[in-house]
Amino acid sequence: MSAQQSTGTVYLAPPLFEQGAAEEFQKSGRTVSFAASGRDQTLAIYAAPNADPQIRRSQAPPPEEQQVYLASCQRPPSxxxxxxxxxxxxxxxxxxxxxxxxxxxxxxxxxxxxxxxxxxxxxxxxxxxxxxxxxxxxxxxxxxxxxxxxxxxxxxxxxxxxxxxxxxxxxxxxxxVPIGDDLMEWLNTHFIEPSTQEGDELSSQERPWEDPAFWPYLIRTSLRGLSKASAFFLDVLSKHPSPYLQSLAQQLTPLLTNQPRLRHFSAERDFAVASRRWKDKVKTLRLELDRVPESEREDDFENWWDRFSDIVGIVEGRGDVIKKVCAELGADWKEVCAVWGIFVDTRLRREDLPDVVAQVLDEMPPDPTDLEDMIHSSLFxxxxxxxxxxxxxxxxxxxxxxxxxxxxxxxxxxxxxxxxxxxxxxxxxxxxxxxxxxxxxxxxxxxxxxxxxxxxxxxADQVLMRVPLHLQTSRNAAASAEEAARIRDGQLAGVLKLVNETCYEYQREEIRRMVCRIAAQTFIQEGEYGLAVSYCTSAEDWPGLGRVIDLVLEEYIAQGPANFASLVAKIAPSLHNIRTDAATKLRAPAVFLHRLQFAVRFAEFHHRRAHADGQSAAIDVVAMFREEIAPRSWWAVLLCDAVELLQCNDAMFFSSSDACLLIQKLEEIHLRVAQGSGDDYLTVLSRVVKGGEKHALQRLQTVRLSLARYYARCGAIGVGGRPTGWYH
Known part of the structure; x- marks a missing residue:
C-alpha cells in the first residue's frame, strides 16, 4: 500500500473506502488509525477497530485482512x-x-x-x-x-x-565601504538584463536605432553599468542622421566607460574627488542636450531626445528618472536599489540601505506571491x-x-x-x-x-538509540556463510562503530551504553556470544553479561561439550580484555566475572580433553575447584566430566591431594543433598542426564567409584602422577 502527501493532506492508494462511503466504513466497526515510527518520520496508516465498545458491539466485525499504508510527514532527500x-x-x-x-x-x-x-x-x-x-x-x-x-x-x-x-x-x-558596486554585481549575476540575444540581434543591423528595442536596450545597459555594451551602441549612433545625437553620443561614451568606481581606488577620499569631477562633466552634457532645438529632437521613428535625456538623467543620479525608467522597462525594486548606489548615492553604506529600500518599496512593493522576492526585500x-x-x-x-x-x-x-x-x-x-x-x-x-x-x-539521543544497526546475518540461503559473515562484519564496523564514536564525540555515555545493550541483544539472538560479552561489558550491563553466560552454559546442556567449547572460544578474548582492564574489573560485580571465568575455563577443559591433553585438562579441573571458580550447581557436572581422566589406565593426571580435593567436593554434594539442598547442587546434572535427582545421584556413584579406585592406585604407586603439594 502507498500514501502520498500534498499540502497537508495524505492520499491513500488504493483508498480505504470510496468517496461518499465514509458512513458505510464507520458502520463496519472501523476507524482510521496510525502509528508513528521512531526510526524515521513515517506513519503506518490502517483501519482499526472503533475505540468505542458500544459501537463495536453493535457493528459487524471488521474484515480479517487489513491494508497498511506507509506515509511520510516529510519527503526524504534523494x-x-x-x-x-x-x-x-x-x-x-x-x-x-x-x-x-x-x-x-x-x-x-x-x-x-x-x-x-x-x-x-x-x-x-x-x-x-x-x-x-x-x-x-x-x-x-x-x-x-x-x-x-x-x-x-x-x-x-x-x-x-x-x-x-x-x-x-x-x-x-x-x-x-559603500555597497553600490556589490549590489550591482549581485544583480547582474543573478538577474541578467538585457539578454545577450538582444544585443546580438541589434548589433547585426545596419541601422539598429530603427528597431523599437534599441533604446530600451541602451538604457538598460546604462542602468546596469554595462559600459562596453553601451559604448558599442553609442558608437553606432555616429551613423545616425542627426548630427546632434552623433555629438552627444560621442560625449556620453567616456562618461559611462570612465565612471569612477570605488574598487578602482585605494582611498575613499580619492574616489569622492574623482566622482565630483565626473559629475561636473555630466552637468556639461546636460547643458549640451538642453541646447538641442525642439525641431531636431525626433527622427523618423521616435523622439530620440527623450530617450537620450533618460540616460543622462540616470547618470545625473535623478531618482525620479531612475524609477520611471525602471517601471517602463519592467524592472523591479531590486534594480532601483542597486542603481541607487551607483548613480544617486555613490557613498551609500549598508546601515543606510534600509531607509532607501523602504522609500522604493512604497512605490514598487515586492511580489507577495513570490517567496524569493519577499526574502530579498526582508534582507534589504x-x-x-x-x-x-x-x-x-x-x-x-x-x-x-x-x-x-x-x-x-x-x-x-x-x-x-x-x-x-x-x-x-x-x-x-x-x-x-x-x-x-x-x-x-x-x-x-x-x-x-x-x-x-x-x-x-x-x-539526538532518541535518534541514536534507533539507528538501524543491521547486525543480523543475511538470511539469503543462496549466500555462503563466509559472504554473510563478511557483510555482517562490514556493517558492524560501519554503523555500530560510528554510533559509538558519535556518542564519544558528544559525550553521551548513557546513550552509548544503551546502544551497546541493544547490540548485545542482537548478538545474543545471532549466537555471537563473544561479541555479546564484549558489548555487555562496554555497556556495563552486568546482568546482561550474566544472561549471556547462562545462555552459553545452556549450550553445554543442550548440545554437549564439543559445541560448547567451540562457542566459548570466541569469548576468551573478551575475558582477557576484562582481566587486563583494571577499571572494568573495579566496576564489574565479582559474581559475573567469576561466572564468565568459569565458562571459559570449563570450555578450555573440554577442548583439552577432546584433544587428548589429559594433563592440562586435569589441571583445569583442579584449578576450578581450588580457585572457587566453578559454581556449586556445576560441581557435579565437572566431577562427572573428569571421570574419563580418572579411568585412564595409561597415565595418572591427578596427584593424591588432587584426588582428595575431588573426593571432598563429591562428599559435600552428597551431604548437602541429604540436607535438602539438592536443587543447589544437582539441577544442572539432572538436566544433562535428562532425568531427576535420582538419576543424577546414580551418575555420581560412578564418579565415587572412579575416585576410590584412582585414590587406591595413588596409594599403591605412591606418587599419583605428581608429587603431593605440586600446587604449593
Whole structure:
C-alpha cells in the first residue's frame, strides 16, 4: 500500500473506502488509525477497530485482512538533494568547530578578524554549493534518477544566500565601504538584463536605432553599468542622421566607460574627488542636450531626445528618472536599489540601505506571491527574523543555515524564548527533523541536533538509540556463510562503530551504553556470544553479561561439550580484555566475572580433553575447584566430566591431594543433598542426564567409584602422577 502527501493532506492508494462511503466504513466497526515510527518520520496508516465498545458491539466485525499504508510527514532527500545536504553539512560542522573553539577561549567572533574571515569564507562556501547544484540541475543530461528539486529551486537558494553574503558578510575591513558596486554585481549575476540575444540581434543591423528595442536596450545597459555594451551602441549612433545625437553620443561614451568606481581606488577620499569631477562633466552634457532645438529632437521613428535625456538623467543620479525608467522597462525594486548606489548615492553604506529600500518599496512593493522576492526585500530592509520566516517556507535548509550564521554575528538573539529554544535552534531543529525522514542520514541529523542545546541533545539521543544497526546475518540461503559473515562484519564496523564514536564525540555515555545493550541483544539472538560479552561489558550491563553466560552454559546442556567449547572460544578474548582492564574489573560485580571465568575455563577443559591433553585438562579441573571458580550447581557436572581422566589406565593426571580435593567436593554434594539442598547442587546434572535427582545421584556413584579406585592406585604407586603439594 502507498500514501502520498500534498499540502497537508495524505492520499491513500488504493483508498480505504470510496468517496461518499465514509458512513458505510464507520458502520463496519472501523476507524482510521496510525502509528508513528521512531526510526524515521513515517506513519503506518490502517483501519482499526472503533475505540468505542458500544459501537463495536453493535457493528459487524471488521474484515480479517487489513491494508497498511506507509506515509511520510516529510519527503526524504534523494538524488541531487542528498548530495547537497551531505556536502553542506561539512560546512556546518566546520562552523560549529570554530564557534566551539571561540567559546572555549571566551572570544567574541565579531571582535576577531581572523575568526570573521573564516566565517565569511564558510558563508561563501554555502553560496558556491548552491551555485554548483543549480548548474548541475540545469544540465540537460540523462540521469539514473530524476531530480528531486529543479534548477529553479537551487537558483532561488543561490540568489538568497548570496544576497545575505553581500549585505551581512562582507570581507573583514570592508564593512563600512559603500555597497553600490556589490549590489550591482549581485544583480547582474543573478538577474541578467538585457539578454545577450538582444544585443546580438541589434548589433547585426545596419541601422539598429530603427528597431523599437534599441533604446530600451541602451538604457538598460546604462542602468546596469554595462559600459562596453553601451559604448558599442553609442558608437553606432555616429551613423545616425542627426548630427546632434552623433555629438552627444560621442560625449556620453567616456562618461559611462570612465565612471569612477570605488574598487578602482585605494582611498575613499580619492574616489569622492574623482566622482565630483565626473559629475561636473555630466552637468556639461546636460547643458549640451538642453541646447538641442525642439525641431531636431525626433527622427523618423521616435523622439530620440527623450530617450537620450533618460540616460543622462540616470547618470545625473535623478531618482525620479531612475524609477520611471525602471517601471517602463519592467524592472523591479531590486534594480532601483542597486542603481541607487551607483548613480544617486555613490557613498551609500549598508546601515543606510534600509531607509532607501523602504522609500522604493512604497512605490514598487515586492511580489507577495513570490517567496524569493519577499526574502530579498526582508534582507534589504535589515529584517533578518522576517527573512528567516520566509526562507523556512521556501526551503528549511535555507532558514537553518542562514540562522546558523546570523546568531554568531548577532543579527538575531541567541537567548531562548518561551519554548526554551533560540531562534537559530528552532530553525536548525526544524531542518534536522526534515533530515530524520531519511534514516541513512542519521549521522548528519544528530550533528545538527546536538548543536541545539539540551533539547536538541535529547532529540539526538532518541535518534541514536534507533539507528538501524543491521547486525543480523543475511538470511539469503543462496549466500555462503563466509559472504554473510563478511557483510555482517562490514556493517558492524560501519554503523555500530560510528554510533559509538558519535556518542564519544558528544559525550553521551548513557546513550552509548544503551546502544551497546541493544547490540548485545542482537548478538545474543545471532549466537555471537563473544561479541555479546564484549558489548555487555562496554555497556556495563552486568546482568546482561550474566544472561549471556547462562545462555552459553545452556549450550553445554543442550548440545554437549564439543559445541560448547567451540562457542566459548570466541569469548576468551573478551575475558582477557576484562582481566587486563583494571577499571572494568573495579566496576564489574565479582559474581559475573567469576561466572564468565568459569565458562571459559570449563570450555578450555573440554577442548583439552577432546584433544587428548589429559594433563592440562586435569589441571583445569583442579584449578576450578581450588580457585572457587566453578559454581556449586556445576560441581557435579565437572566431577562427572573428569571421570574419563580418572579411568585412564595409561597415565595418572591427578596427584593424591588432587584426588582428595575431588573426593571432598563429591562428599559435600552428597551431604548437602541429604540436607535438602539438592536443587543447589544437582539441577544442572539432572538436566544433562535428562532425568531427576535420582538419576543424577546414580551418575555420581560412578564418579565415587572412579575416585576410590584412582585414590587406591595413588596409594599403591605412591606418587599419583605428581608429587603431593605440586600446587604449593
Amino acid at each position: 538524488s541531487e538533494r542528498r548530495v547537497f545536504v551531505t556536502d553542506t553539512s561539512i560546512i556546518f560542522a566546520a562552523l560549529q568547530n570554530l564557534l566551539k573553539k571561540a567559546r572555549g577561549k571566551n572570544v567574541n567572533i565579531l571582535q576577531s578578524e581572523d575568526d570573521m574571515q573564516v566565517v565569511t569564507k564558510l558563508a561563501n562556501d554555502y553560496i558556491n554549493f548552491c551555485k554548483e547544484c543549480c548548474m548541475y540541475a540545469s544540465q540537460n543530461i540523462s540521469r539514473t534518477e530524476p531530480l528531486q528539486l529543479d534548477a529553479e529551486h537551487y537558483r532561488r537558494l543561490y540568489t538568497c544566500f548570496s544576497l545575505f553574503g553581500v549585505l551581512y558578510m562582507p570581507e573583514p575591513g570592508l564593512e563600512n 530592509l535589515g529584517k533578518p527574523r522576517q527573512a528567516l520566516s520566509e526562507a523556512a517556507q521556501l526551503d528549511t535548509w535555507l532558514a537553518a543555515h542562514l540562522a546558523d550564521l546570523m546568531e554568531p554575528i548577532e543579527l538575531i538573539d541567541a537567548e531562548p524564548d518561551d519554548s526554551e529554544l533560540s531562534l537559530r535552534q528552532h530553525y536548525v531543529l526544524e531542518y534536522a527533523h526534515y533530515l530524520h525522514s531519511d534514516p541513512a542520514l542519521w549521522r548528519i541529523t544528530v550533528d545538527y541536533m546536538y548543536s541545539c542545546g539540551l533539547i536538541g541533545a535529547e532529540m
